[in-house]
Amino acid sequence: MKLIYLVTTFIVLAMALDTRQTSSRPRRPASRPAQISDSFRMQPPRVPSGAPAGFTAKLGEPTRERPRAGLSRLPDEFIDGRLKLRRDRYVAKWAALAALAALDRRQELKALDFYECENVNPAPASRDCNVIIDQVYATAQELLLTRNSCVIFDYQTCRGFFCSLCGSISASTDFIGNQLLTADTLCVSQGRAGTIVGTDPPQWDAGFVRSGASLPTYSVCT
Known part of the structure; x- marks a missing residue:
């Protein structure tokens, strides 16, 4: 009996010490981004009619180089x-x-997507980032992006982004919302900024930084 009690206690403690949390919010079914031709004109994502005051969506580009060596493999349960x-x-x-x-x-x-959490001060607030996740899901749109371009979502302390790194791509806001949800679960909820990186063509990155901060990019083009 004592042995069973000790084993149970050990398991509970191990679970409590595990900082990798699984989000209680369900992920949405979503296909991965597709590579497309360059013959289109980019448009910013729609802002849902019920979006809170202060929520904005626009186009931009990543400007802050991050070393690929800092990436960790994304756990399988977060890969869409x-x-x-x-x-x-x-x-x-x-x-x-x-x-x-x-x-x-x-x-x-195995080894499809990666992630990186960054220590920043001040960090984006998870509650603000979750407002962005809600609005991205509510957009219900297929977004077209050229190489080295991004969609950027801002709300109070949080800036969310999704960038095409190596070519023109099409991506659904359900897929983008899932990546932002992962970044919040693994990084923002722990008081850090976070980026998810897809290294299979077509390559992309997505995540959260502090509002107003520059966006990261990684050398993952083949």
Whole structure:
């Protein structure tokens, strides 16, 4: 009995010390960004009709180089769309639907996306960043971005962003909202700024910095 009690206590303490939290907010189903041609004109995202005063959305670009060596692999549970993408490719190549069940999800997701938390003072407030997440989801829009361009969302202490790093891409605001949710869960809720980086083509980054701060970029183009 004492042994069971000690083991249970150890598990509870280990869980309490684990700083990586899983967000209680559900992620939305979303496909990964797609590479597109350059023949389009960028437009800023819509501002939802019910957005709070002070929320803004605009276009910009990343200007602050960050070393790729500072990135950590993103845990599998925070990666969107990879399994479906790989399964679709598998079906297209072999036309064997029955083989889908044999695919190992963890292997498919390994080392796809990365993240970095930055110590900043003052840090963006998680409550403000969550307002941005709400508004990004409410936008319900497919955004088109050229190489080295970003959509920027500001609200009080928090600036959210999504940038195309290496080419023109199309990305849904559901996907962008999911990445911002991850940045808040892993970094902002811990009192830091945070960036999620997709290193598979088409490459992108997304996250939160302090309102008014420059946006990070990473050398991930192949």
